[in-house]
Amino acid sequence: MSAPQAAGSYSVARALGELVFTAGMTPRRDGALVTTGLLGAGIGDDEGRQLTALATVRALDAAASILSPGETIAEVLSLTVYVASTPEFTRHSHIADAASAVVGDRMPGTELPVRATVGVASLPGGAPVEVQLIARRVVEPSAAR
Template identity: 35%
Template sequence: MDDRAVLARLGELGLELPQAPAPVANYVPVVVAGGLAFVAGQVATEDGAVLHPGHLGTEVSVEEGRDAARRCALQALAALRAELGGFDRLERIVQVTAFVASAPGFTGQPLVANGASDLLVEVLGEAGRHARAAVGVAELPLGAPVEVAVVAAVR
């Protein structure tokens, strides 16, 4: 992908890449191995605080969850760009895993995960289409409603 084209597309969408998030524990943000880049799970933050904390199905609406997932994907792109030195080495997104903090009985995980998927396709076009899992979990780090991990093919 062309780095300038991706940045221009972000601008057209009214988006700006955030600073690549620093790890909050003992891990690295991205590992590149065997032609793949594995982006550590991203928890949506804004101004240093978790975006829409809580559980889907109680404190957090599907729309807020989708917004958090979208932010997670944007942060994943920022982490990829920081690790790769730009988007020129990015070939495509391969897989997205969305973990959704879910109250008992909540089954809208795919709707929440669409926030991440939609953002990646809006920004990267066909190269943003990916395989995906949307998984409901009891709790996530820092009280986050969503955590998104991304695998990308790179040169």
């Protein structure tokens, strides 16, 4: 796991008690956006879902990056998925389902998080999607002994 770097003056994740809050994560590789644009104008559903999955992995990596030794992310409680799209685009939830799928794959046996999906006119740097999450951290049972 490689901790995402902030693209501005903010922390990628912060914790309060057992809660971990992440900044919004865009689909980046090696610090650069994979692509820019809008859903419904050059970016199709399949690509949008792949980009959302990548942004979700980055959000999970951001959450994990602030854990202390012996801690783990037990579950994701909440996801917020921002989708930059044309006014005519209406499949926001379908795109955001990719974020829920990543969480389900990474954390089998846990409940899926609550989720808000928000359609927006633009995102930082022209990113097509952005994912923010709230997770719960715990001390791993083997580390508590």
